[in-house]
Amino acid sequence: MKKSQYRLEKDFLNYIVHKDYYKFLKEELSKYIQHGNTTVFKHSRDVAFNAYKFANAFHNRFHTSFDFESLVNACYMHDMFMYDWHEKSTEHRLHGYTHPKVAALNAERYCYASDKETEMIKTHMWPLTITKIPKSREAWVLSLCDKATTIAEVFSK
Ligand SMILES: [Fe+2]
Numbered sequence: 445m446k447k448s449q450y451r452l453e454k455d456f457l458n459y460i461v462h463k464d465y466y467k468f469l470k471e472e473l474s475k476y477i478q479h480g481n482t483t484v485f486k487h488s489r490d491v492a493f494n495a496y497k498f499a500n501a502f503h504n505r506f507h508t509s510f511d512f513e514s515l516v517n518a519c520y521m522h523d524m525f526m527y528d529w530h531e532k533s534t535e536h537r538l539h540g541y542t543h544p545k546v547a548a549l550n551a552e553r554y555c556y557a558s559d560k561e562t563e564m565i566k567t568h569m570w571p572l573t574i575t576k577i578p579k580s581r582e583a584w585v586l587s588l589c590d591k592a593t594t595i596a597e598v599f600s601k
Pocket residue numbers: 522523543544568569
């Protein structure tokens with residue numbers, strides 16, 4: 445049975461807002477701009493909700509199972525690089541290539557990300573990071589929805 449939009453949003457939020465690190469994640473990621481007026485927190489939330497909706501629709505249509513908890517949490521944490529990537533710095537000169545690893549380390553350190561979630565974060569920039577190929581179906585959904593959400597955010601300005 446298909447879920448109503450209200451139920452979908454309520455179920456989605458339940459995967460993350462009751463985590464004890466949610467407040468930290470929200471405060472920290474709201475400090476940085478991803479692009480335009482979009483903060484990293486808003487971008488991460490949009491990626492998470494779009495990925496959740498996509499996986500739900502896929503599940504309803506093809507009865508494919510998804511680990512929704514890992515999917516939603518990894519999406520929220522996938523850009524936890526926690527610096528302003530617009531600022532010139534030798535430390536993040538190659539931001540596009542290096543931030544997945546930085547975000548995975550921060551997610552592990554501050555949000556107790558599981559091995560699966562950490563792995564998903566490390567591969568979200570594929571194919572830019574050509575050797576870091578997504579390994580789970582949740583990782584593929586994160587990688588796909590991150591790109592689709594970024595394009596939508598950039599063009600909605
Ligand atoms: Fe990213």
